[in-house]
Every structure is written in structure tokens, then in C-alpha cells.
Amino acid sequence: MPRSRYARSERLFAASSRILAGGVNSPVRAFKSVGGSPIFIERARGAQIEDADGHKYIDFVMSWGPLIHGHAPKGLLRELSRAAARGTSFGAPTELETRLAQRVAMLMPSMERVRFVSSGTEAAMSAVRVARAATKRDRIIKFEGCYHGHADPFLVQAGSGAMTLGVPTSPGVPAAAAADTLLARYNDLESVAQVVRRHRGTIAAIVVEPIAGNMGLVLPNDGFLQGLRSACDRDGIVLIFDEVISGFRASTGGAQELFGVRPDLTVLGKIIGGGLPVGAYGGRRAMMDLVAPAGPVYQAGTLSGNPLAMTAGLWSLQNLSQRLYKQMATLLAQLGGGLADGARDAGVPLQVNAFGSLLTPFFTDRPVRDYESALTADTARYGAFHREMLARGIYLPPSQFEAWFLSGAHTPRDVERTLRAARAAFKQC
Numbered sequence: 001m002p003r004s005r006y007a008r009s010e011r012l013f014a015a016s017s018r019i020l021a022g023g024v025n026s027p028v029r030a031f032k033s034v035g036g037s038p039i040f041i042e043r044a045r046g047a048q049i050e051d052a053d054g055h056k057y058i059d060f061v062m063s064w065g066p067l068i069h070g071h072a073p074k075g076l077l078r079e080l081s082r083a084a085a086r087g088t089s090f091g092a093p094t095e096l097e098t099r100l101a102q103r104v105a106m107l108m109p110s111m112e113r114v115r116f117v118s119s120g121t122e123a124a125m126s127a128v129r130v131a132r133a134a135t136k137r138d139r140i141i142k143f144e145g146c147y148h149g150h151a152d153p154f155l156v157q158a159g160s161g162a163m164t165l166g167v168p169t170s171p172g173v174p175a176a177a178a179a180d181t182l183l184a185r186y187n188d189l190e191s192v193a194q195v196v197r198r199h200r201g202t203i204a205a206i207v208v209e210p211i212a213g214n215m216g217l218v219l220p221n222d223g224f225l226q227g228l229r230s231a232c233d234r235d236g237i238v239l240i241f242d243e244v245i246s247g248f249r250a251s252t253g254g255a256q257e258l259f260g261v262r263p264d265l266t267v268l269g270k271i272i273g274g275g276l277p278v279g280a281y282g283g284r285r286a287m288m289d290l291v292a293p294a295g296p297v298y299q300a301g302t303l304s305g306n307p308l309a310m311t312a313g314l315w316s317l318q319n320l321s322q323r324l325y326k327q328m329a330t331l332l333a334q335l336g337g338g339l340a341d342g343a344r345d346a347g348v349p350l351q352v353n354a355f356g357s358l359l360t361p362f363f364t365d366r367p368v369r370d371y372e373s374a375l376t377a378d379t380a381r382y383g384a385f386h387r388e389m390l391a392r393g394i395y396l397p398p399s400q401f402e403a404w405f406l407s408g409a410h411t412p413r414d415v416e417r418t419l420r421a422a423r424a425a426f427k428q429c
């Protein structure tokens, strides 16, 4: 038998599978939805990653979003080594936390008060707790295909890993925890109005990804976010924007700046940590003042506001610029246009949803505006495309229902190489 191209990765996965649950620490990494064995990574720099077998790839996963400046930027490494030398964790306040919070509030003025946590999951879970306390109501509305981390109340037909694994509701979530989560359809204000009518006066929050990234990239229709704002205002409901992906990626001020809609609470993650574990939630002062120790809503974290994580977040936000967004948008237009052309020439049905520095090519001929239309995509075909691209040195998300991420480190040459590979790959799938 010929030696596999990925022999070392396969050996490492066999070893990890004997000790780690499923061999990985987050399900989508296991390549289950594209087939094959996951690639183990040795190192990365800029837009390039290198696997355990010595292959180099142009990376479009970029740690699932945080790395807007690319892998291992020199300036960040310098700041991190300085910070580490001063101590890696204190469990006591540092000035860094104030500085990062000030920077967040400057970029996103709706964040009048901020609380740092260590993941997007924690941030979303905590924001809902605050909304429930502020309204003295229990129910929340979420949208089919949106993902807000893995806290119990959100594992009701979630997107992302839960969706491709075909576990719309996870075992282990008590019926009671899911019972207060009501589902509506993305981009469908009528579905929201129906749910609100049926449960009037009992809904604490509407939680939404203002740009949806976890059923693949789906943009909000004109007026959708404004409509949610009005629905919340009419019924005393807290509007929570989960900007874990769109924050600092859609624009410096996130989707809320871009679409001119001010949420009551915002959930952040990914870019805000620059590749280290940071999440944040925040918003209206009166609501955030309910959080302990200012108020009675309990939420805490041993490593919250960790000095290394805050240092990476600060560096990451300080280095955002209009030039960066423009550069990524130009590359994205090339990439999106090129993928659509390549697919058409090969006779492969493809819908490219693209925005800013995010893109998902859906293998379907139907426009994708919500979860239902996303599910028309041919996941087996995406799997074949993924394998072909991997063999040609392009590392794509190992799932049809994820966004590809560009960074400031990607170059026009990277995009040209990717499109050459894609033309060949479309013909094989």
C-alpha cells in the first residue's frame, strides 16, 4: 500500500483518539463532515499553516475567525513575551483590562459597560442571564442556524458543529433548559412577530447573529435587524447581538455600526482575543450594573481578564485600520468572483455568499438566505471539494456550513493560487 500523504497526521489522530474524546477538543476539527482524518498542525505564520507531514497550506480557517492579522504577527509576539515575563495570571485586576474595555467601548459605543470572560460561549450564556434578570422573564428567541456557543438554552437546533453532526438538540440538555428557547427563522420578521404574539410579555431577549456565520455566511436582509429592534422596543424585550464573528470583522464597530442598529447587549469573542481565549459581553449601563459585584446577577471567572489574553486583544484591536478592511474586501471580491466563475465553467451549481472578509460557497443552485436554504447545499460535494483543495495546498473549513476567513496576511498571490486550485478541484467533484 502506498504511504498516505497524511501518514504522520493519521498516526497522531490515532494516538489522540485513544485519550481525547473523539480525538479532538472541538467537534468540527475531526473532519467528520468532509471525510478523512484531520490534519495536525505544526506551525503557522501569516496566511500559511504547515502540517505534521510537512505540507504547507494557505489557511482560510484562521482559527475560525480570531486571526484577522494572520498567524503569529511579530508585533503581537513581542508584546506577549513581554507580558508573560511579568506573570501569566494574577487573579487580581490589571490596567490591561480597563484599557481593552475602553478600546472596545470606543469602537462599539453601545458597550457602555463591559465584562470579560474567556469564550464566546460564556459571554452569550451570561448576556442571557442579564437579560432575564433585567426583564424578570425567562423565554428567549433564537434563530434557526444561528450559533451562540454550547450553553444549554442554545442547543436547540444550533448551527455550526451541532448542525453538520446532525444533532439539532443535544442529549444531556434538560427539557426544561430548552423549553424556554423559542425558534424563529432568520430573515423572516413575520416568524418573529408570530412567536412574540404567542408569548407576549414573557420574552426576555431576542438573540441574533447580525451577520450569520454558523450556517455558512448568511447576510441580514434589508430591514431585518431594524425590524428586530422595533419588535424588542414594542414588547420590552432585550435585543442581544452576538457579534462573536462580526465584531471587528464586519467593520471596526461590527455589524451594529454597519447597519446602524444599536443592540441593548452585545456578545463578543474571537477577534477580541487576537488568538488567545477572550470573550466579552456588555451594553446598557443599567443592565450591566446588575452584574456582580455591582448587582445581584452572579458571573465570575478565574482566568477572566487574563493579562496575556488582554495583551493579545489590545494588540489586535489597536492594529485594525480602514486600510486593512479595504485590502481584505478587494481580495474577497476576487476570491468570490473567481470561485463563482470556476464553478460555472465546470458546471457545478454554486452560490457564493460573500461580505467583507467572509465567504461561503454553498454547493446549491438556490440563493441562501436562511437555515432551510442553507440545508439545500450538497455536503458530499463540498467534502469532495475540500479533499481536492487540501491536496492542492489550500486549507478550507472542514464543513460546508462555515465561513472562510481572510486576514491582513493574505495576498493577491494567495488568492490566485487558491483560484487555480479551485478550478482543478471543481472538475473533480
Ligand SMILES: *Cc1c(COP(=O)(O)O)cnc(C)c1O
Binding pocket: 118, 119, 120, 121, 122, 124, 147, 148, 149, 150, 209, 213, 214, 242, 243, 244, 245, 269, 270, 279
Ligand atoms: C464561535 C462563536 C461562539 C462561541 O464562541 P466560543 O469562543 O467558541 O465559545 C458564539 N457565537 C458565535 C456567533 C460564534 O461564531
